[in-house]
Amino acid sequence: MKKTAIIYASIHHKNTEKVVNYLSSELPIKVFELQDAKTLDLKVYDLIIIASGIYNNELHVGILRWLKTTDIKDKEIGIIYTCGIRYKDYIKNIRKYVIDNGANYVGSSWCRGFDTYGSLAKIGGIAKNRPNNKDLNKIKKQVEKWLLK
Ligand SMILES: Cc1cc2nc3c(=O)[nH]c(=O)nc-3n(C[C@H](O)[C@H](O)[C@H](O)COP(=O)(O)O)c2cc1C
Structure with a gap:
């Protein structure tokens, strides 16, 4: 299995954190919050997984x-x-x-996450109870493939 680290940002409802914590409980993966990534020695890892919520159409700016x-x-x-x-x-x-800068891009996986941003709060938010178990398993299956590839 590849030595794997996840670097993540999760600021809205900890939806992404739920996913990465699940992954690290199921698979041999080290998890780091983005703010702790500066001191991280990437040389130790074969595979880096970036994980984030989507904020205004992008991953976290950080x-x-x-x-x-x-x-x-x-x-x-x-x-x-x-x-x-x-x-x-x-x-x-x-x-x-990442592709333009010479990384070997292995792919992506995603799921919906509870969202109360802006006016969505008025209707109680969307994607309630997400990520759910099905989401967590879907992403785990994808990550397992990356680890074994
Ligand atoms: C400032 C802000 C902007 C957002 N923009 C988008 C967006 O452009 N598209 C979308 O689908 N969700 C958007 N969302 C919802 C989040 O992507 C979603 O709730 C995600 O699961 C949050 O992950 P987190 O709880 O790990 O931060 C936004 C949320 C916030 C707080």
């Missing part, structure tokens, strides 16, 4: 900021995200960045 300070050449990188509703390709920019 993710790209961190990537820009990091040598990702020849690193395997996967992306996981949670979002209120997926109506567009939210990871287009970040995917382009």
Whole structure:
């Protein structure tokens, strides 16, 4: 199995944190919050998984900021995200960045996450009770494939 680390940002309802905590409880994966990623020695890991909620159509801004300070050449990188509703390709920019900078992009996995942003709060939010067990298992299956590939 590949040595794997997840770097994550989860600021709205800890939806993404729920996913990554589940993954690390089921699979041999180390998990780091984005703010702790600066001191991380990426050389130790074969596979880096970036995980984040979607905030205004993008992963957390800090993710790209961190990537820009990091040598990702020849690193395997996967992306996981949670979002209120997926109506567009939210990871287009970040995917382009990792590929353009020489990383070996392995793919992405996502699920919906409880969302009360802005006026959605007035209707009690959307994607209530997400991520659910089905979401967690779907993402775990994908990550398992990355670990074994
Ligand atoms: C500031 C902000 C902006 C958001 N923008 C989007 C968006 O553009 N598209 C979407 O589907 N969800 C959007 N959401 C909802 C979150 O992506 C969703 O709730 C996600 O699961 C949050 O993950 P977290 O709890 O790990 O932070 C937004 C939430 C916040 C707080």
